Amino acid sequence: MENETKQVIKHKNMDIFHILKQTIIIYFKNINFILFTFLTSLPYFFLMLYFETLFQQTVVQTPQIISSLPFLEKNPIRFQSISITNNILLIDVPSFSEDYLPVLLQLALIYTFPLHFLEFCSTVITMKLSSKLISSDNKMSLKDMFQNSIDISMMIGTFITSLYVLTLSNCLLIAFPWTVSNCYSLFSVFGLYLLVPLICCVAVGKLLMVYLEWSAIWNMSIVISVLDGIYGVGALRVSYFFSSGNRKRGLLLMLVFFVFGICLRLICIYFECYKGGNGIFLQIGILTVVNTLKWVSCVIYFNDCKERKLEKIADLEKGKVKLESNAPKE
Template structure:
């Protein structure tokens, strides 16, 4: 057993850092053109849906601040017979039309009748079709990329299609995803609640810097928790695909393998979150949701980032698993030494 421990120590590789994981994932993508084609073809339904989803999502993001301001203006008008604008209460008659800054405060020109139906449609798309299509794309990407990594060779496009579709694996992975969907939805609802209340506090008490600091701290903490848990949740999907462990069992294994690697998982997810923001924010400012080719470019970039993310999650899982196995062998050797010395 001691010789086995020495052999493990000799063969032990350095722990992969975030940049190492990203570099290895990029290498898999660049060296395997067939894999890119396979990922693109199997993601086509997802890409078409993402175009509609992103258009609707960006429109909701733009409309939400206006809706909140609209509600606050109406509330102040009914409560005080006027509303606060730059710390001055302006009185209005009951039948008077409110006209202020044409960009934000012209209530009569702003129509919100489509906001709620669009929001309901967006939530339904996220929970049902988008979730299922993202899961299928992720499972196929993880499986084929793991084959490419383990075999260290090329697979033909035909082999990828023939060997990747496994009904039992898809079913088990879907069960795991339902656990994750419920937990991630809870975090997203908490984030939406925090953002809404932060915005209302800012609109009401914007002159006080303490409220801005509290809101920023709350959102930052919530984001860090979400990203750290995202690494665990994504690893559980990889575990379902590669090891056939599903549901709560996959989550338990993922928590075990993630112990001691929380920061690494957090930073890895932070990279992809930052890339998503960098691609989405310019698109919102340029008004890509209004039409044109901008939204197609954004979705295409999202496809590349999403593929890279799942390949990186597969590599991250493999590295965490390898470290745990090495640690177990070394611990077993140490226990054996203690028993021998005790006897």
């Protein structure tokens, strides 16, 4: 296994397949690394259980809530659910402001603060240890991993970088519903309702590609903060520099993990895992492992981009020196 790891690490000009292959090799070559990431991800795992259950319930209820809004229907009573209890007629009218909006705010707060912080802690530890496993041939013991995993100054600096990333990411995520609502409003004015789904799909698809491409840059900035000690705006600038010429690979890498996460959630919603049972535990367990693999792949992607950029700079310097040496002397 170690010889195979060395062979993959030395592979230059890696495509997405080689990055994912190396990620799997690094993750599974050391059982202590698997156990360590499992233990350090437990707080994130349990909070994610609650968040994902509430999120899937909200996704399922969203069409019913939206369809009951007064400005989207001509006959509000049509969307009301009616039940008879003890000869009393009860009309349950879905309320956006009282039922739906508080849940959305709760999801936003959980995602922005505690979930982000717990994911940040497991992410930093994962990236630091995976970098050591890449550069070292010796297997680390579980004790060594716990002793070498925490650096307070590095954690604080990287957390600043993660706040920049979180802000930029949330701003772009807000653009998705804003784009859809504007498309609907614009084309409904002209009565072109049939064009709304087509235009929305094109606009959201283009916006999604931009989001994934930028996500690769933002994620690399966190890797830079962990490995190179550059924080905040400086990390974003360095990440932008190293990712130039490699952004298609970064987009494809993020697309792989994005599609996997979406498909897994759709399967769980289809089988109603959010109602309880072992399904939701299995889903969050898989998502936690995939999240670890994503950050290991980001470390590998960063190392490859950095090596490519430094080799390109070295080649330019050699070419410049060669031209100067061949230039005619006066």
